Amino acid sequence: MKPVRSAVALWLSLASAVAFASPITYTFDVPGADGSLNGSSFFGQNITVVVHADTAQVTPMTVGGDPGNCVAGSSANAQVGATSVPLLPPVFVCASTNSFVIYVGPINNAGAPDETFVAGGFSSPIGSYDLRTSYPLTVNQPGEVGAGASLNTNSGTLFLTTNPSVSFQATVSAPTAVPTLGIAPLAALGLLVAFASIVVLRRRAG
Numbered sequence: 001m002k003p004v005r006s007a008v009a010l011w012l013s014l015a016s017a018v019a020f021a022s023p024i025t026y027t028f029d030v031p032g033a034d035g036s037l038n039g040s041s042f043f044g045q046n047i048t049v050v051v052h053a054d055t056a057q058v059t060p061m062t063v064g065g066d067p068g069n070c071v072a073g074s075s076a077n078a079q080v081g082a083t084s085v086p087l088l089p090p091v092f093v094c095a096s097t098n099s100f101v102i103y104v105g106p107i108n109n110a111g112a113p114d115e116t117f118v119a120g121g122f123s124s125p126i127g128s129y130d131l132r133t134s135y136p137l138t139v140n141q142p143g144e145v146g147a148g149a150s151l152n153t154n155s156g157t158l159f160l161t162t163n164p165s166v167s168f169q170a171t172v173s174a175p176t177a178v179p180t181l182g183i184a185p186l187a188a189l190g191l192l193v194a195f196a197s198i199v200v201l202r203r204r205a206g
Helices: 002-015 183-205
Strands: 018-021 023-037 040-054 059-063 066-072 075-080 083-086 092-096 101-105 117-120 143-145 150-153 156-160 165-172 176-179
Touching: 023 101, 023 143, 040 066, 059 092, 143 165
Parallel strands: none
Antiparallel strands: 018 176, 023 040, 023 156, 023 165, 040 075, 059 066, 066 092, 075 083, 092 101, 101 117, 117 143, 150 156
16 A cells, blocks of 8 residues: 555645636726827727736736836727727736836836826835735725826727726635646546556455
8 A cells, every 4th residue: 555655645736736816806987088099089988908817927016116026918808998908918907016007018028118108196004915816996095096007908098188087906715726737647547546446456365
């Protein structure tokens, strides 16, 4: 039984080598905005920008000249009135830890976030937010999106011509375990353990 016990111990050790991913959703609500989508103007439209990401991918980065963090979105979407449009990747969410500013958009060639969609001026202490945890809705303490904010969508550029208010919220979902070795190697090792057990049992029966 000693080989079997060793194999079982090895399988358990490898099976424990998992990474825990915590999905997180960042939501920006922009009421009553004026702008355009693919050149077609709109007025007083409610806009919601939603970015899904993984907290395990949050990376320290200089944001707006200050220390901060960025995370790549796994998917992102903008709702403009009744129209829903996916954002074109890459989409990053970046937050400065020294100011009340959150960026949404790509990373430029200098390795810093492009200031395409900037939400700032929050009166709540959002400056200490590190993008890794849930963050309560700031609807009673809204910030502001700068005029000229833009996002690339699969239906053309979303462009804002006013300085509308913005509310921010982040929600972390339950963590999910992801084997770092992948499923196939662990399954193969499991079969090896089962085979070794059968061999030992047959020998003992004989």
